[in-house]
Amino acid sequence: MAVTGAVMVGFLALHMLGNLKIFYGRESFNEYAHWLRTLLQPFLPYRGVLTLLEIGLFLAVVLHMWAAITLTRRARKARPVKYVAKKSQATGYATHIMRWGGVTIALYIVWHLLDLTFGVVNPAGFNSAPADRMIEGFQPGRWWVTAVYVIAIILVGLHLRHGIWSAFQTLGWVKGERRRIVKLGALAFSAVLVLGFLAPPLAIMFGVVK
Amino acid sequence: MDLTLKVWRQSGPDDAGRMVTYLAKDVSPDMSFLEMLDVVNEKLILEGDDPIAFDHDCREGICGMCGMVINGVAHGEQRATTTCQLHMRHFEDGAEITIEPWRAAPFPVIKDLVVDxxxxxxxxxxxxxxSVPAGSAPDAHAxxxxxxxxxxxxxxxxxxxxxxxxxxxxxxxxxxxxxxxxxxxxxxxxxxxxxxxxxxxxxxxxxxxxxxxxxxxxxxxxxxxxxxxxxxxxxxxxxxxxxxx
Incomplete structure (x- = not known):
């Protein structure tokens, strides 16, 4: 969970920074998308680096889900008889929604890919520039797309709030005073990520970015 | 104080088990949780019933024998306290208390609240x-x-x-x-x-x-x-x- 999660967190950070390019205009955003595909081009074919990254990311997602399913199945087997009354004593809302939150995020990613990567359900269509898909996808007329996006991103933020410090704990890097710092760091990182992801669609919906 | 107890009763490992309601009357707030159960059990014995089985030993909070899930919390809601050190003054008069054994497949129930x-x-x-050398105790600063x-x-x-x-x-x-x-x-x-x-x-x-x-x-x-x-x-x-x- 920790290692595959870390891969995805790394991806999310880059993805968030890439999205912010839309504030520099459509050109800049499209150039960035093009740059990703032509990275190291003389040495690797077109889309070489990107394809390698996509394979790595896909593996991380699959292994993360496999680990989560294994943990859930072990947990069910370890407690065949449920409590009549059970009260949580630990702090933190995020820990309670890791499993179903994760499933919800996975379902959202399917929609997200269909919408903005493949353009199948996007008004700009399949053969459009990435910036056009992004800007037309988040127009006020499609407010519900933006609403679902906002909910999904907040879920991602909550998932990471527990997930990031949890990864440090799993790898044994949290001890004593450092626990507080790691937990605060996880919270801060998640918050920055959420704000960075929410900025472009909201700016587009309210007409700041055209 | 008077309490309503909902206790898990299970006659043995193969019994399905069920929650049974008991009334605990005239409970002193100074009693520990286990003493309260002792009083309930005395009454059950006098009535010819099977007393509620639970694990206990030192009753000083250091042996680790006692333990039950009280109102959905292991050892009750009092923090850093074993069940034997939990006192009835932390409960309200007339309260309803749910008591269950530890629930885990590797901890099979032996009887009622006792798990293996x-x-x-x-x-x-x-x-x-x-690996420590046996023999007489070494010097403390060795x-x-x-x-x-x-x-x-x-x-x-x-x-x-x-x-x-x-x-x-x-x-x-x-x-x-x-x-x-x-x-x-x-x-x-x-x-x-x-x-x-x-x-x-x-x-x-x-x-x-x-x-x-x-x-x-x-x-x-x-x-x-x-x-x-x-x-x-x-x-x-x-x-x-x-x-x-």
Missing amino acids: RSAFDRIIQAGGFV VPVRKEDADDAFDAATCIGCGACVAACPNGSASLFTAAKITHLSLLPQGQPERLIRAKAMVDQMDAEGFGGCTNTGECTAVCPKGIPLDTIAQMNTDYLKASR
């Missing part, structure tokens, strides 16, 4: 021996130990093996118990020779017993009567990862 915690013994056994290490090792060593961590864990994981036992030796010089083999063997035994995996929810440390910190689990993970390399 032999799985813990097998985890300890898997840890094996510690092997220097850093104060911080001694404190952390002692914190881990206060684990009484009651099983509340397993009971509270949504995954039914025994990580806090196993981690406490691994940590209290792995922080001391005496525990170094077998440190990694011990961590590997104990974690493998824990998994073999059918306990769930840790997802760092922190439910265990919240109910632990000795307040064993999650740091121990990080220590266990460190040792286990090193041993698996």
Whole structure:
């Protein structure tokens, strides 16, 4: 969970920074998308680096889900008889929604890919520039797309709030005073990520970015 | 004070079990939770009923025998307290109290609130021996130990093996118990020779017993009567990862 999660967190950070390019205009955003595909081009074919990254990311997602399913199945087997009354004593809302939150995020990613990567359900269509898909996808007329996006991103933020410090704990890097710092760091990182992801669609919906 | 108790009754390992309601009248607020159950049991015996079976021994909060889930919380809502040290003054008059045994597949119910915690013994056994010279007690300053290490090792060593961590864990994981036992030796010089083999063997035994995996929810440390910190689990993970390399 920790290692595959870390891969995805790394991806999310880059993805968030890439999205912010839309504030520099459509050109800049499209150039960035093009740059990703032509990275190291003389040495690797077109889309070489990107394809390698996509394979790595896909593996991380699959292994993360496999680990989560294994943990859930072990947990069910370890407690065949449920409590009549059970009260949580630990702090933190995020820990309670890791499993179903994760499933919800996975379902959202399917929609997200269909919408903005493949353009199948996007008004700009399949053969459009990435910036056009992004800007037309988040127009006020499609407010519900933006609403679902906002909910999904907040879920991602909550998932990471527990997930990031949890990864440090799993790898044994949290001890004593450092626990507080790691937990605060996880919270801060998640918050920055959420704000960075929410900025472009909201700016587009309210007409700041055209 | 008068209380309504909803208690898990199960005549034996093969019985399906059910919640049964009892009235506990004239309970003194000065009684411990176990003394309150003693009074209820005396009445049950006088009426010719089977008394409620529960584990207990020292009743001083140090043996780790007692333990039940009270109103959905292992050892009750009073923090850092074993069931025997929980007093009735923490309950309201007329309150309804739900009492259940630890719930985990590796802790099968023997009767009512008594569960078989032999799985813990097998985890300890898997840890094996510690290489220390036998004979008369060595001088206290023969092997220097850093104060911080001694404190952390002692914190881990206060684990009484009651099983509340397993009971509270949504995954039914025994990580806090196993981690406490691994940590209290792995922080001391005496525990170094077998440190990694011990961590590997104990974690493998824990998994073999059918306990769930840790997802760092922190439910265990919240109910632990000795307040064993999650740091121990990080220590266990460190040792286990090193041993698996």
